[in-house]
Amino acid sequence: MKDRMLAENVSNLLKSMSGKTAAIITHVGGDADAVGAAYVLKRVLEEVVGCAAVHVHIPDEMSAQVKAMVNYLKLDVKSAAIGDVDAVILVDVGSLEQAGEYLEEIMRAHGKVYIIDHHTPPQGGYPEGFFVFFSENYRALCELLMDVVQLMDIKLDALEAEALFLGIYYDTARLSLADSETMVKVCELIRLGVNPSKSIHLVEVPIDISERIARLKGAMRMNLYRSGEWLIATSQVNSFQTSVARAILSLGCHVSIVAGEYKDGVAVSIRSQQDFFAKTNINLGKDVAQVVGARLGGYGGGHPTAARAYCRSAPDDAIKLCLSLLEGLLGEKLSRV
Numbered sequence: 001m002k003d004r005m006l007a008e009n010v011s012n013l014l015k016s017m018s019g020k021t022a023a024i025i026t027h028v029g030g031d032a033d034a035v036g037a038a039y040v041l042k043r044v045l046e047e048v049v050g051c052a053a054v055h056v057h058i059p060d061e062m063s064a065q066v067k068a069m070v071n072y073l074k075l076d077v078k079s080a081a082i083g084d085v086d087a088v089i090l091v092d093v094g095s096l097e098q099a100g101e102y103l104e105e106i107m108r109a110h111g112k113v114y115i116i117d118h119h120t121p122p123q124g125g126y127p128e129g130f131f132v133f134f135s136e137n138y139r140a141l142c143e144l145l146m147d148v149v150q151l152m153d154i155k156l157d158a159l160e161a162e163a164l165f166l167g168i169y170y171d172t173a174r175l176s177l178a179d180s181e182t183m184v185k186v187c188e189l190i191r192l193g194v195n196p197s198k199s200i201h202l203v204e205v206p207i208d209i210s211e212r213i214a215r216l217k218g219a220m221r222m223n224l225y226r227s228g229e230w231l232i233a234t235s236q237v238n239s240f241q242t243s244v245a246r247a248i249l250s251l252g253c254h255v256s257i258v259a260g261e262y263k264d265g266v267a268v269s270i271r272s273q274q275d276f277f278a279k280t281n282i283n284l285g286k287d288v289a290q291v292v293g294a295r296l297g298g299y300g301g302g303h304p305t306a307a308r309a310y311c312r313s314a315p316d317d318a319i320k321l322c323l324s325l326l327e328g329l330l331g332e333k334l335s336r337v
């Protein structure tokens with residue numbers, strides 16, 4: 001177990017919820033890891049712990065892939081208010097702003113809000129009255145849940161195993177970030193009945209034409225910078241920033257920064273290659289997205305190689321700030337390529 005103490009604390013927390021009502025809330029839009037974790041948490045709370053009622057909420061809009069996974073699991077996702085519950089459990093959120101439209105209700109629920117996560121916590125931490133169960137050692141939150149389930153002596157059924165498999169598979173960038181313990185866990189899930197290629201095909205819906213156009217426009221609008229051995233690409237699109245940042249990274253740069261309109265502000269998605277993080281130790285979540293969000297009137301966060309910030313500024317300013325932060329962190333001037 002990567003963090004036995006944490007897994008014990010989470011299992012004690014769950015056991016203490018017998019007879020109670022709970023709401024589980026994922027980050028904005030959800031993803032395979034958040035949905036997998038929410039699904040198994042709900043099942044454990046209802047079937048094993050004996051909660052009176054557990055509702056799952058996914059703030060904002062679900063992506064096509066998340067919808068496919070939710071439908072496959074037959075997970076009932078509530079879009080209504082959280083309402084009066086004994087416990088509010090935030091999973092995989094990274095920061096409170098990721099609770100989207102539920103933020104106000106969550107703030108009012110302080111004293112009974114529990115955060116179960118594997119993201120870097122926000123700068124300054126969570127407010128008082130929020131109970132945080134967290135370790136960055138886990139590549140996916142679903143991995144932590146496997147440890148919790150093991151401590152509680154619960155046998156997962158095939159669908160629960162599939163939910164956790166998908167969470168681990170996508171949060172490890174298709175297992176490319178998996179360490180040996182993660183792989184052992186994946187093998188355990190396979191033994192429980194998961195058929196990897198079948199599960200993956202179930203949730204991989206073909207990308208739609210607007211996302212394809214966004215990726216291709218993103219590539220056309222690219223600017224390229226160099227600092228020593230590192231190549232940094234920037235671009236602007238007004239939708240699918242994360243998808244575009246991933247696509248540009250796959251072209252061969254070490255860092256991609258993609259900004260564009262999002263709701264009434266600007267979203268910036270930043271991605272880097274593993275070897276960039278390994279050699280520079282620049283954590284995009286902590287060192288870039290959190291700083292950019294805070295300085296430009298918004299918020300940000302994420303993981304070392306995948307992060308996102310929301311800002312109240314022009315897309316240009318958000319990109320410029322990302323570049324100047326990277327320049328400072330790398331200690332070398334960026335030059336246009």
Ligand SMILES: [Mn+2]
Nearest residue numbers: 033092141171
């Ligand atoms: Mn996750």
